Structures are given as structure tokens and as C-alpha cells.
Amino acid sequence: MSVRLEMKNMTKRYGQFLANEGVSIAVGAGEVHAIVGENGAGKTTLMRMLYGMEEPTSGEILLDGKPVSFRGPDDAIRHGVGMVHQHFMLFPDFTVAENIVIGYEPKRGGFFDRAKAMADATALAERYRIPVSPTAVLGECSIGEQQRVEILKVLYQGAEIIILDEPTAVLTPMEVSELLATIRTLAEAGKSILLITHKLQEVMEVADRITVLRGGKVTGAVAAKDTSAEELARLMVGRDLEQLSERTEQRGEPLLVVHQVTMQEKKKKPVLDQVSFAVHHGEIVGIAGVSGNGQSELLQAISGLAAVQSGTIRLKDTDVTNRTVALIRETGLAHIPEDRYFWGAAKEETVAENALMGYHRLPAFSRGIIIQRKWFHHLVAAWIERFAIKTSSAHEKAGNLSGGNLQKLIVAREMGRETPLLLAAEPTRGVDIGAMETIHQALLEKRNKGDGILLVSSELSEILALSDRILVMFEGRIVGELSRAEATEEKISMLMAGGRGDGSTQATA
Numbered sequence: 428m429s430v431r432l433e434m435k436n437m438t439k440r441y442g443q444f445l446a447n448e449g450v451s452i453a454v455g456a457g458e459v460h461a462i463v464g465e466n467g468a469g470k471t472t473l474m475r476m477l478y479g480m481e482e483p484t485s486g487e488i489l490l491d492g493k494p495v496s497f498r499g500p501d502d503a504i505r506h507g508v509g510m511v512h513q514h515f516m517l518f519p520d521f522t523v524a525e526n527i528v529i530g531y532e533p534k535r536g537g538f539f540d541r542a543k544a545m546a547d548a549t550a551l552a553e554r555y556r557i558p559v560s561p562t563a564v565l566g567e568c569s570i571g572e573q574q575r576v577e578i579l580k581v582l583y584q585g586a587e588i589i590i591l592d593e594p595t596a597v598l599t600p601m602e603v604s605e606l607l608a609t610i611r612t613l614a615e616a617g618k619s620i621l622l623i624t625h626k627l628q629e630v631m632e633v634a635d636r637i638t639v640l641r642g643g644k645v646t647g648a649v650a651a652k653d654t655s656a657e658e659l660a661r662l663m664v665g666r667d668l669e670q671l672s673e674r675t676e677q678r679g680e681p682l683l684v685v686h687q688v689t690m691q692e693k694k695k696k697p698v699l700d701q702v703s704f705a706v707h708h709g710e711i712v713g714i715a716g717v718s719g720n721g722q723s724e725l726l727q728a729i730s731g732l733a734a735v736q737s738g739t740i741r742l743k744d745t746d747v748t749n750r751t752v753a754l755i756r757e758t759g760l761a762h763i764p765e766d767r768y769f770w771g772a773a774k775e776e777t778v779a780e781n782a783l784m785g786y787h788r789l790p791a792f793s794r795g796i797i798i799q800r801k802w803f804h805h806l807v808a809a810w811i812e813r814f815a816i817k818t819s820s821a822h823e824k825a826g827n828l829s830g831g832n833l834q835k836l837i838v839a840r841e842m843g844r845e846t847p848l849l850l851a852a853e854p855t856r857g858v859d860i861g862a863m864e865t866i867h868q869a870l871l872e873k874r875n876k877g878d879g880i881l882l883v884s885s886e887l888s889e890i891l892a893l894s895d896r897i898l899v900m901f902e903g904r905i906v907g908e909l910s911r912a913e914a915t916e917e918k919i920s921m922l923m924a925g926g927r928g929d930g931s932t933q934a935t936a
């Protein structure tokens with residue numbers, strides 16, 4: 428296999444901090460090269476340098492043996508380096524085909540040649556067996572399809588080296604298998620793929636070689652056939668993972684009672700259809716389901732971010748149906764939101780200010796500014812330590828944190844409020860396996876203390892590891908409930924697909 432890309436001795440310094448230190452990797456044509464490592468290890472930084480988004484402090488990039496330096500992403504693309512972004516840079520009102528050719532539009536007589544764009548997009552999708560509908564409006568496509576459009580876009584731009592930074596974090600299990608298949612197809616066609624992911628099974632399934640980063644340095648470079656998920660975990664974290672603590676028998680009084688809640692836009696099919704369930708003190712209720720079946724709307728309704736048309740929601744003994752976010756939070760709710768960028772964090776503010784959000788109304792804050800500061804400083808420091816949030820100081824801009832560390836900060840903030848009820852949506856999205864363990868442990872401890880947790884996760888393994896009871900959502904309804912003892916991956920998957928969990932298919936109304 429000929430070496431297509433070499434990065435030699437790459438170093439990136441931010442002030443006193445070395446995000447990358449002497450990192451070297453080599454990637455062949457037709458190779459899938461995975462980059463793994465803890466949150467803040469420097470994975471994204473390395474890829475940003477390759478894509479021309481960050482200037483290396485020192486180091487050398489060689490393409491087919493020739494040194495290159497990119498002035499920006501456009502320059503990188505001209506040299507055949509493309510990056511698929513996690514937050515897609517696409518135009519929702521344009522069609523799939525228009526999004527694929529954008530910036531490189533086929534012209535005819537000086538004008539955009541729509542027919543050719545359509546034909547080109549279709550041919551490209553067929554050639555790499557990537558299923559998309561070229562005429563569909565992008566904004567109406569699923570997340571998985573939008574990601575396929577991003578991939579086709581970089582292929583259209585002529586990418587030979589394709590960077591994917593945590594592409595599977597936002598996908599359903601089905602879409603993950605499709606993406607892994609696409610990655611293999613691209614490699615077989617001679618493309619070089621750089622893949623960042625925290626899911627070691629995915630790495631073992633799709634990668635040829637793996638580079639492990641830790642604290643900005645390479646701690647291992649191995650062929651997939653010579654290693655195992657366990658060995659990779661050890662190289663990443665530097666220790667063996669622990670078992671979760673025991674769950675105590677805890678279930679108490681009902682804490683959250685959702686009764687026949689319906690959410691519906693005029694004349695459309697309801698997104699929540701007569702949903703009823705309860706979360707008790709001392710239990711974790713998991714909601715499983717393919718994303719887009721009402722889970723997001725349910726959490727928005729409970730937390731006051733969206734209104735319901737009928738039904739009631741009670742928290743403790745208060746009717747909180749259609750009340751304000753502030754009132755519901757004060758009543759006793761904390762919320763780890765599914766989209767940390769949209770609802771969760773202000774990237775321009777400091778780590779401390781982000782941690783503070785939502786605390787202003789607590790009693791400790793009405794006691795004068797000095798006490799507030801001291802008390803709060805203490806709290807933030809404790810969180811940074813407990814969740815191992817990697818930041819140079821509490822005064823650093825939150826936008827400088829790595830993706831996983833920002834997620835940990837939001838988890839810490841919401842758990843730190845010690846409310847009776849916690850809504851946890853995808854609580855471990857984007858965090859490394861060590862941090863996942865810490866967060867799972869913290870959730871279990873909260874439950875054992877007698878608080879209630881409503882957990883929504885697209886990771887079945889996470890639902891199974893944590894939940895006392897599992898509810899399955901399908902098309903806005905709860906279609907099944909399983910106890911911890913009876914739940915298996917097969918039964919849940921069946922219910923998620925709209926079946927009844929006993930092998931038969933549910934009649935759709």
C-alpha cells in the first residue's frame with residue numbers, strides 16, 4: 428500500500444498548552460485509519476491542522492511524498508483533503524443535489540446547470556453506493572441522509588483523503604452500520620479515510636490501522652488485526668475500567684407523572700400521542716426508540732421548552748403542564764439536553780459562566796456577591812475534578828473545550844444542582860469510555876440516593892446498563908414497557924421497529 432499522507436512531528440501550542448506534541452501518522456491509499464483517545468487528547472486538533480483550519484506550530488505534512496501547507500480549508504480541498512463536519516455545513520432549503528455540487532456548480536452558458544447537477548449527484552451516489560434522493564429538500568432529510576450528502580459533497584469536490592470526526596455519534600444503530608459499509612466501499616475505491624470515534628467496536632469493525640493519542644502524544648499505533656477493544660481501552664485510559672456500583676432497592680413515591688399527554692401541530696399527525704407514564708423516586712426510567720419518534724418532544728414538554736395540547740404533567744405535587752422553564756426548574760428539575768450546542772452551552776462565555784447558568788435563582792445566590800463567588804468557585808472546582816474536565820482554568824472560553832469536555836461540563840452542571848428529577852438525554856454523547864464510566868456511576872449514585880432519572884439514549888447498551896424500567900417509543904406513543912429483568916436487546920429492538928416485542932408486528936392505525 429503506497430503512503431498517501433504523512434504527518435510528521437506535528438505540534439500545536441495554545442499559549443502554554445500543547446494540544447499536539449510531536450504527533451506522526453502515515454496513511455496509505457485505500458486505508459481506513461482510526462484515531463482514538465480520551466476527550467481532549469488532541470484528535471480534532473490534529474485533523475483541523477490537516478484540513479487547513481489551524482496552523483501547525485511546527486511539523487510537516489506530506490501528500491504523496493511532497494510537503495504541503497494549506498492556507499485554509501479551500502486550499503486543503505484543492506489538494507484532495509475533505510472533512511465531513513459533525514455540524515453539517517449544508518443549506519436546508521436547497522435540494523440534496525444542489526448541496527452536493529455547491530461551490531463547484533456545473534454551468535451552462537454561464538448559468539447553473541440544474542439537470543447536470545442532478546445527473547452528476549445521481550451518478551456519484553450510485554458509484555459509491557450511497558443512498559440519497561437527489562431531488563429531496565435537504566431540511567426534510569434524516570440526520571443520516573444529511574451526513575451522506577456531506578460525504579458526497581466532499582467526494583464531488585475530489586477528496587482522496589476524507590476526515591470523519593465522530594460521524595457515528597448522531598446516528599441510529601441502523602445508520603451506523605450503513606455508514607461503516609460506506610467507509611469500506613470508499614476505502615476499496617482507493618480513498619484514505621481518517622476516522623475519529625469513541626466506539627471501539629466500530630474501530631475494530633472498520634479500521635485497518637489505529638493511532639492512539641493521549642495528552643497530545645501518540646501512545647500507540649497498531650494494526651486492527653493485532654489488537655482488541657480491551658487493549659485499545661487500556662492504551663487510551665491508562666487503566667482498566669471498573670464495574671458499576673450495586674443498585675440498592677430504592678423505588679419510592681411517584682415523582683414525575685405524565686398523563687395522556689398529546690402534542691400536535693394543526694392537522695398533522697401528533698408527535699406525542701396520549702403518552703402516560705411515571706418516574707418514581709429512586710429509579711432510572713430509560714426511554715428507548717429510534718430517534719425521531721417523539722423522545723425529543725417528550726423531554727421538551729416536561730422541561731417547559733414546548734407546549735402540549737392536552738394531558739397533564741406533574742412534578743412532585745405541582746402541576747407543571749405548559750409552565751415556564753424557570754418555574755419547572757425551580758420545582759425540581761435538571762436537564763442534560765440532547766443538543767449541547769443549541770440548548771446547553773454558550774461557547775463565547777467562560778467555563779465558569781457556563782457552569783453557573785441556571786443557578787442564579789438558588790438560595791446561596793441571594794446572599795450577596797462575595798459569598799456567591801466563593802461558594803460557586805468551590806463547586807466548579809469540584810466538578811472539574813470529579814468529571815476530569817480538561818480545561819486550563821475556569822476562566823477559559825467554553826468554546827475552546829474539546830467536544831467531550833463541553834459535554835462533561837453540562838452533565839456536571841445539571842447533576843450538580845441535585846434536583847429530585849433529572850432528564851438525561853444522550854448523557855454520554857461524545858465522551859470517552861473513562862468519562863462514560865464516571866457519568867454512569869454518577870447517575871447510579873443519584874438514583875441510589877432516591878432521586879428519579881428519565882434517561883433517553885440511542886445507545887441500547889446504555890439503556891440496558893442503567894435503567895430499572897425501559898419504555899419504548901414508536902411514532903409518538905409508548906408501545907412497550909420492560910422491567911430490567913426481562914429486557915434484552917432483541918426485545919427492545921423489536922418494539923423499536925414498531926413490533927409488539929413478542930415477535931408479531933403491530934397493526935398501525
Ligand SMILES: Nc1ncnc2c1ncn2[C@@H]1O[C@H](COP(=O)(O)OP(=O)(O)OP(=O)(O)O)[C@@H](O)[C@H]1O
Pocket residue numbers: 441444446464465466467468469470471472473817818827828829830831832857859
Ligand atoms: N482554540 C483553542 N484554545 C485553547 N485550547 C484549545 C483550543 N482548541 C483546543 N484546545 C484544547 O486542546 C485540547 C485538545 O482538544 P481537541 O479538540 O483536539 O480534543 P479531542 O481529542 O478532539 O477531544 P474530544 O474527544 O472531546 O473531541 C483540549 O484540551 C482543548 O481544550
Ligand SMILES: [Mg+2]
Pocket residue numbers: 470471472829830831
Ligand atoms: Mg474532538
